[in-house]
Amino acid sequence: MKSPRKTPLKLEDVKAESCTFDSRMKILHDLPFFKKISREEIHNVNNVFSDTKCNIDEVIYREGERSTRLYVIASGSVKLIKQNFDGKEVLIDILKQGEFFGNLDPFGETFYDETAIAQVSSCIMIINSEQFRTILEKYPAASLKVLDIMSKRLREAQEMIKLLSAYSVENRVAYTILKLGEKLGNPNKLGLLIQIPLSRYDIAGMTGTTPETTSRIISKFKEEGLISTGRKWTVIKNINRLKEKVKI
Amino acid sequence: MKSPRKTPLKLEDVKAESCTFDSRMKILHDLPFFKKISREEIHNVNNVFSDTKCNIDEVIYREGERSTRLYVIASGSVKLIKQNFDGKEVLIDILKQGEFFGNLDPFGETFYDETAIAQVSSCIMIINSEQFRTILEKYPAASLKVLDIMSKRLREAQEMIKLLSAYSVENRVAYTILKLGEKLGNPNKLGLLIQIPLSRYDIAGMTGTTPETTSRIISKFKEEGLISTGRKWTVIKNINRLKEKVKI
DNA sequence: CGTATAGTTGATTTGGCTCAACATCGGTGG
DNA sequence: CCACCGATGTTGAGCCAAATCAACTATACG
Numbered sequence: 001m002k003s004p005r006k007t008p009l010k011l012e013d014v015k016a017e018s019c020t021f022d023s024r025m026k027i028l029h030d031l032p033f034f035k036k037i038s039r040e041e042i043h044n045v046n047n048v049f050s051d052t053k054c055n056i057d058e059v060i061y062r063e064g065e066r067s068t069r070l071y072v073i074a075s076g077s078v079k080l081i082k083q084n085f086d087g088k089e090v091l092i093d094i095l096k097q098g099e100f101f102g103n104l105d106p107f108g109e110t111f112y113d114e115t116a117i118a119q120v121s122s123c124i125m126i127i128n129s130e131q132f133r134t135i136l137e138k139y140p141a142a143s144l145k146v147l148d149i150m151s152k153r154l155r156e157a158q159e160m161i162k163l164l165s166a167y168s169v170e171n172r173v174a175y176t177i178l179k180l181g182e183k184l185g186n187p188n189k190l191g192l193l194i195q196i197p198l199s200r201y202d203i204a205g206m207t208g209t210t211p212e213t214t215s216r217i218i219s220k221f222k223e224e225g226l227i228s229t230g231r232k233w234t235v236i237k238n239i240n241r242l243k244e245k246v247k248i
Numbered sequence: 249m250k251s252p253r254k255t256p257l258k259l260e261d262v263k264a265e266s267c268t269f270d271s272r273m274k275i276l277h278d279l280p281f282f283k284k285i286s287r288e289e290i291h292n293v294n295n296v297f298s299d300t301k302c303n304i305d306e307v308i309y310r311e312g313e314r315s316t317r318l319y320v321i322a323s324g325s326v327k328l329i330k331q332n333f334d335g336k337e338v339l340i341d342i343l344k345q346g347e348f349f350g351n352l353d354p355f356g357e358t359f360y361d362e363t364a365i366a367q368v369s370s371c372i373m374i375i376n377s378e379q380f381r382t383i384l385e386k387y388p389a390a391s392l393k394v395l396d397i398m399s400k401r402l403r404e405a406q407e408m409i410k411l412l413s414a415y416s417v418e419n420r421v422a423y424t425i426l427k428l429g430e431k432l433g434n435p436n437k438l439g440l441l442i443q444i445p446l447s448r449y450d451i452a453g454m455t456g457t458t459p460e461t462t463s464r465i466i467s468k469f470k471e472e473g474l475i476s477t478g479r480k481w482t483v484i485k486n487i488n489r490l491k492e493k494v495k496i
Numbered sequence: 497c498g499t500a501t502a503g504t505t506g507a508t509t510t511g512g513c514t515c516a517a518c519a520t521c522g523g524t525g526g
Numbered sequence: 527c528c529a530c531c532g533a534t535g536t537t538g539a540g541c542c543a544a545a546t547c548a549a550c551t552a553t554a555c556g
Contacts, residue, residue, distance in 0.1 A: 165456030208413030
């Protein structure tokens, strides 16, 4: 059963970049909502952002804190977590380079309703919500792009509601791995490689189940040759047969 | 146990209004995103909308159909439904007067990912997604308002993901009734009256459970004096004690 | 007033949770 | 470089919340 553990991951691959001026400019320029803005204007926008380096597992903000800031991932990845009354963690989303999180509302009298944690060492750019809205008011096309991103996230959240309401844990785990592959995967001779540390506990939090049940299902998928996993990576070996596990 | 059935609802209350010019203008003017637009401009906007009357249980659009339109509820209410592979219904949202649904994306090559059904006789205003985006580009403040609405919906969807992932059915049913009360309730001598036809099947679809389990829980809540219900209404009699049923 | 639809309630089954013991991994210090 | 150890993952056994199946009752509506 046990195949020799050949990690497909060179550790250097996930070393965090520092937030250089050039990398920040490139990130901003590549953001879907700033695509049509000129280089000089991007330069101005860049000046409104500050940035910070976050180590792995570092908390960026905590559920319930006053919220006045919007964050953009310059490099790395971030997970958004909610907790229920007795401490069980629900993993709401995993965000990658170029995605934003935090608070879009202006004038701050609201609170973060999730906790943001760096999943790997990351560089995060920070802007005041109000300033971000000022930028959006200035560039209506950017506003619409942000709106599209929010629509997409809402669609995805509603799809997860459907899965949690009317699908088995096995369906949900398969769906979640496929979605992660789509979003974060890199094709590779072994299959589709997802290079993030993803514990059984994380997957359980994304699928509304327990680490034990997750482990059983992942073991089954491995036995069936659908995926293989290590502590810091997952490979989808047979995407079509994995898709058969999700009846949507 | 059984209390005499005195319906707190006059049936005339839910008779659908027709889509008169005046009511349309009023709806548009009251939309959060058009609040700051002048009367003449609203008049122009109004000309871009068409409207239609929908009877109770009439399907407005179906999951999977090509989508190019955005809808605004002028009067009545609409439920959004998804179905799983074996036909089980998941009720994603209930929308009321002034709320929009359908597709915000332009140029149509996408598909509705839910089915919209009139929950009561309703008047629905219709606009082409592309035309709506043109309006938003013209009024950046309106764009930001729409963005706020989408943010709120995303927050609510993520909250429901948390509930489905980490709370009991009883918690979820209590939460759902409270949310409906907040959104659709009218204070009344009996408590907070929710005047919509809400079957056990509907509540089951909103909470990821079955009609039977819903019935048991609703019966329990009734026995405890928290709520009372008829086929077309629900009253929250003791909102504080109902809140104790949801540990958030 | 009769019939179809929706709701209730009970009995039984079951998917997945909990609790528990053990295995494996990978980082750390000797 | 290897041995150790805490953290993470795996596997088994038993249990429980909620699903399913089924019989029955209440309600609305023609």
